[in-house]
Amino acid sequence: MTTKTVKIPESHRDLLDGPVPVTLATIMPDGQPQLSVVWCNTDGDFVLVNTARGRQKDTNMRQRPKVTILAIDPKNPYRYLEVRGEVVEMTEEGALEHINQLAKLYVGVDNYYGGLAPEEQKHKETRVMAKIRPTRVIAFGNS
Numbered sequence: 001m002t003t004k005t006v007k008i009p010e011s012h013r014d015l016l017d018g019p020v021p022v023t024l025a026t027i028m029p030d031g032q033p034q035l036s037v038v039w040c041n042t043d044g045d046f047v048l049v050n051t052a053r054g055r056q057k058d059t060n061m062r063q064r065p066k067v068t069i070l071a072i073d074p075k076n077p078y079r080y081l082e083v084r085g086e087v088v089e090m091t092e093e094g095a096l097e098h099i100n101q102l103a104k105l106y107v108g109v110d111n112y113y114g115g116l117a118p119e120e121q122k123h124k125e126t127r128v129m130a131k132i133r134p135t136r137v138i139a140f141g142n143s
Contacts, residue, residue, distance in 0.1 A: 005045055005133050012081040012139040015071035016042050019106040024049055025068040026060035034060055039102040040069065047083055047132040050099045052125040053092075061087045061130050069132070079141030085132040095127035 008016060016022070024038045036057050040049045047069055051058045061067060065087035073079040099112045109115030113122035 004135070006135055006137050007045075008042065008047075008081070008083065008134060008137055009139045011142075012071075012079075013042065015073060015079075015081045016040055016047060016069075016083070018102070020071050020074060021106070022069050022071040024057060025070070026057050027064040027066065028056075028060060029063070039106050040071075041102065041105070043131075045133075046088070047085065047134065048098060049130045049132065050095060050102060051128055051130065053128050054125075058090070058128055058130075062090055067132060073141070076141060081140075082136075082138040083132070083134045084136040085134045087130050088133045089131040090128055091131070092126060092128055095129040098129045099127050 014020075018039065018041055021037050022040050024036045026034050026036070028034050034056055038049050038051070038057075040047055042048065049069075067085055067087060069083040069085070071081045071083075100110065103109050103112040103116055107116060113119050
């Protein structure tokens, strides 16, 4: 069965294209939700999240690909976007460039490693980009 991709409404797209930290919910092996505050953006249809291989959210997304993202407007907490979806790809390809794009967007530094995280950390971890297909979207509140 193919799951249909649901469109993210333009009225709330700004909450995913940053710089709004969002909450990513993944599922632990025992079924308990696990929450992480992450940076994200979109490629038009999919939500893109970046992490490092081996972190809990990476493991959870690989083993149980159903996730939810909650983005709350920092100027109006009664305007938010909930994106329920499925991780359709986890890739190292382009992941380092992606974290650098997010670092520029969120904190204004050109390079994540050396600009935010220590440069030597770059050689100790492998960046991974998760591509999330929205399957249900709830947009609440007006701008």
